[in-house]
Amino acid sequence: MIFVNWIIGPHLIGLIFILAGMIQKRYPPKEINSLYGYRxxxxxxxxxxxxxxxxxSTALIIKCGWALVVAGLVITGLLNMVLLSAQITALIKVGLMLAGAFVTVIILFRATEKHLKNKFEQNT
Structure with missing residues (x-):
């Protein structure tokens, strides 16, 4: 049960983002398409x-993923030290996972769009 407490947590979203970034870094979309890539x-x-x-966006999602992993492990450690019911702890972890994913996606889109506008301002 203790092992499961360390697997499920906010850091899990970070690992998913890192994995997605590594896949996209290894297999970047070559041509503009509506299925795969930063669209x-x-x-x-x-x-x-x-x-x-x-x-x-690939480099940024990997960085954000690592930040979520570190923050998630710290938060999970703190939650495991506090005496809360399993249901409350699970609810907090799920809420933090969703919040971490949501904030990361907002950061990713805002930063990448700003970067593209600054880099290619003559094209916009």
């Missing part, structure tokens, strides 16, 4: 934006 109107405007948007 926004600005990134799909031309091949140059597409390549840079995917490169930048």
């Amino acid at each position: 926004t109107a600005l990134s799909m405007k031309n091949q140059q934006n597409w390549d840079e948007g995917n490169r930048y």
